[in-house]
Amino acid sequence: MPPRRIRRTRIKQPYRRRPTLSVVFRNSTILETIFLVGLVIAAAIVLWTYQYIHSHLKGEKSGPPESSPQLVRKSAHLRGSVSKNKNQQIATGGFAHFSNIAQDLAALSPSETLEKLELDPFGTRTFDAKLLEHETTLRRVLTIDEIRQLFPCPRNEERMTLPDARVEQKARDFREGKKGTFLFFQHLRKAGGTNFCSLAEKNLPRKAQPHYYCMPDMGWSGNKNAGYLHSWPNDEIITRMKSSGFRIAGNEWENFDVSRHFELPAAFATSFRKPLDRALSQFRFECIEDRGCREKDVHKWWDMRQDLWNVYTKTFADPPVGARRFFRGDFSKERRNFMAKAIDTLSKFHIVLSMEWLAYGAPQVQSILGFDDVSALTKRVRPHITQAQRNDGQEANEMGSASIAKASWVPKEYLDAEQYKKMSEDLALDEVLTDVARRMFLERLVCEDMGGGVAMQ
Numbered sequence: 001m002p003p004r005r006i007r008r009t010r011i012k013q014p015y016r017r018r019p020t021l022s023v024v025f026r027n028s029t030i031l032e033t034i035f036l037v038g039l040v041i042a043a044a045i046v047l048w049t050y051q052y053i054h055s056h057l058k059g060e061k062s063g064p065p066e067s068s069p070q071l072v073r074k075s076a077h078l079r080g081s082v083s084k085n086k087n088q089q090i091a092t093g094g095f096a097h098f099s100n101i102a103q104d105l106a107a108l109s110p111s112e113t114l115e116k117l118e119l120d121p122f123g124t125r126t127f128d129a130k131l132l133e134h135e136t137t138l139r140r141v142l143t144i145d146e147i148r149q150l151f152p153c154p155r156n157e158e159r160m161t162l163p164d165a166r167v168e169q170k171a172r173d174f175r176e177g178k179k180g181t182f183l184f185f186q187h188l189r190k191a192g193g194t195n196f197c198s199l200a201e202k203n204l205p206r207k208a209q210p211h212y213y214c215m216p217d218m219g220w221s222g223n224k225n226a227g228y229l230h231s232w233p234n235d236e237i238i239t240r241m242k243s244s245g246f247r248i249a250g251n252e253w254e255n256f257d258v259s260r261h262f263e264l265p266a267a268f269a270t271s272f273r274k275p276l277d278r279a280l281s282q283f284r285f286e287c288i289e290d291r292g293c294r295e296k297d298v299h300k301w302w303d304m305r306q307d308l309w310n311v312y313t314k315t316f317a318d319p320p321v322g323a324r325r326f327f328r329g330d331f332s333k334e335r336r337n338f339m340a341k342a343i344d345t346l347s348k349f350h351i352v353l354s355m356e357w358l359a360y361g362a363p364q365v366q367s368i369l370g371f372d373d374v375s376a377l378t379k380r381v382r383p384h385i386t387q388a389q390r391n392d393g394q395e396a397n398e399m400g401s402a403s404i405a406k407a408s409w410v411p412k413e414y415l416d417a418e419q420y421k422k423m424s425e426d427l428a429l430d431e432v433l434t435d436v437a438r439r440m441f442l443e444r445l446v447c448e449d450m451g452g453g454v455a456m457q
Contacts, residue, residue, distance in 0.1 A: 093162030094154070098122065098436065099343050105432045106339035107332035110425035117431055122160075124438040127151045128356070141359045141378075144446070153447035160436065161443045165347040167262075174267040175370035180242040183369065184266040185214060187227060187252035188312060190281040191273035192355035199365065199376040200248045208247040215250040216241065227252030230318075234260050255318040258345050267369060268348065272312065272437040273355040275430040276411045276423055279308055284409060299419055302426075312430040316342035327429065335429065342433055352440045364444055 101121050105113050120126050130150045134142055142150075156162055173181045183200065187193035197214040212218040218226035220240055229237065229251035241249060249266070262268070273281075283301055287293035295301045302308075310327055317338045319326075326334040346352060350368050353361045362374040411420055424431070444450040 093156060094158045094160055095163060095165075095347060097158075098160045098439070099340060102343055102432050102436055103336040103339050106335040106429055110328060110428035113428040114424055114431065117435065122435040122439045123151070124435050124442065127442065128438075131357075144363070147360065148446045151442050151446055154443065159443050159447070160439045161347070161447075165344075166350050167348070170265065171267040171350045171368050173265065174247075175368075178265075180238065181265045181267075182241050182246060183248045184229075184261065184264060184268050185248060185250045186256050186268070186270040186315065186349070187214075187250045188270060188272065188278070188315065189252060190278050190285060192271040192353060192358055193250070193252065195355075195358060195376055195379070196269065196271055196353070197248075197250065198379075199371065199374065202373040202376055203369075203371040204247050208245055210246050210248065210250075213250065214248045215252065216244065216246045217249075219244075225253075226250075228254050229261075230254035230257050234263055237264060255315050256345060258316070258318050258341065262348060267350045269351040269353070269369070270346075270349055271353040271355055271358070272434050275312065275427040275434055276420075277408050279423060279427065280409050280411055280414060282308070298415065302419070302423055309426040310429040312433050313338055313342050316345040316433070318345075327426075339429065339432065343436055346433070346437060346440065352437050352444075354438050354441050357438075357441060360445055361441075364441075364450060367450065 105116055105121075108116065117125075127150055131142065131147075134146070134150070153159075170181070174183060185193070185196055185200075187196075194213070200214060201209055210216040210218065212226050215226035217228055217232060220232070221228075225231075227250055229249060231254060237249070241247075279302075280298075283293075283298055285291060287295050287301055293301070295304065306324060309324060314323065317323075318341075319338055323334075323338070325331075326338070351361075351364055353364075358377045361377050365371050365374055365377070411423075415423065
């Protein structure tokens with residue numbers, strides 16, 4: 001008899017999963033519900049993130065944005081490079097905003113323009129007053145961190161220097177010493193130009209320097225003219241600069257030709273000064289100190305020198321001859337056009353300095369031009385000083401704008417009230433353009449990208 005087979009029964013183990021999960025996995029309807037809820041939550045998060053970024057870009061958040069470490073690291077090896085994200089700059093830059101403000105001011109009568117400027121729409125006058133106060137108290141120039149406390153880097157949409165209109169490749173070619181490249185310096189008389197020429201002399205080989213105050217056309221013209229580059233065609237300038245090996249060309253006595261000078265293989269720089277201070281300094285330099293001028297009465301001198309009325313605006317807008325008649329009266333459209341063109345021109349200059357703030361120009365000069373010796377920015381350089389020695393104790397600029405103020409005549413003290421008003425109104429457009437230039441300088445000083453992707457050195 002065969003052995004009896006023993007039937008083995010597998011004992012079913014109890015279900016060890018959590019009861020809820022067990023139910024879920026056995027019920028597809030509940031599973032689908034959880035999936036849909038998760039999808040809704042994910043969509044809500046994406047929508048909230050988009051709204052947050054959108055509101056931030058529109059300026060609904062207050063205070064300047066924190067600098068992106070990633071952007072700084074990326075641009076650190078692109079010495080002098082323009083930020084790659086041009087589309088973001090175009091969307092958020094404040095250039096058009098401030099240009100419109102300046103044009104609106106230019107359209108007013110001179111007296112109204114000056115009155116509106118007292119409200120400080122560009123933020124430079126408040127800064128200047130605070131800077132002078134701090135320098136005087138501390139008896140020294142301020143550090144970059146102290147400057148940023150007075151004028152923090154604005155948000156992108158509030159930056160006059162964005163989008164950046166400068167052609168970075170030209171500055172890079174100059175820094176790297178590419179043959180035929182040079183520094184085009186638009187020399188505004190009595191606005192720190194001689195300091196700038198001295199700066200170039202300390203950083204360029206002697207053979208690369210023109211023999212007469214950075215103006216090569218003195219030799220080109222047979223020692224007849226210097227600083228008249230508007231009169232020379234581009235191909236002539238290029239050929240002569242390349243053959244001579246000169247690396248700086250100063251244009252002092254003529255306008256900047258906006259129609260063609262930017263086509264030159266050059267980096268572009270200029271320096272501003274408070275318009276009325278500049279005018280009075282020229283009168284003192286030429287007439288009181290006997291350098292080619294015999295008129296000692298500032299009233300008569302100013303009436304004779306109508307070529308100096310709004311000279312900054314004319315220099316950078318390069319209007320047709322006879323444009324002076326549009327400076328007053330019912331020519332608001334013409335004045336708006338002058339201002340728009342001048343600001344557009346200025347925005348393309350790689351360096352825009354302010355004479356009163358030259359002591360703070362070193363970071364831009366070093367990073368953009370590649371100059372190492374910046375000692376000339378803190379030393380008073382006076383042309384033809386042997387003709388009229390000044391003993392005012394201001395040969396070295398140890399207190400920044402405070403030193404410049406001590407060495408300058410104060411217009412309100414030197415001029416009578418009527419003449420002060422007249423000269424101020426004759427320079428009303430230049431007052432606007434100077435505030436614009438100073439804001440450009442400040443933004444490039446306090447913002448780590450220097451107005452367009454230039455890394456601080």
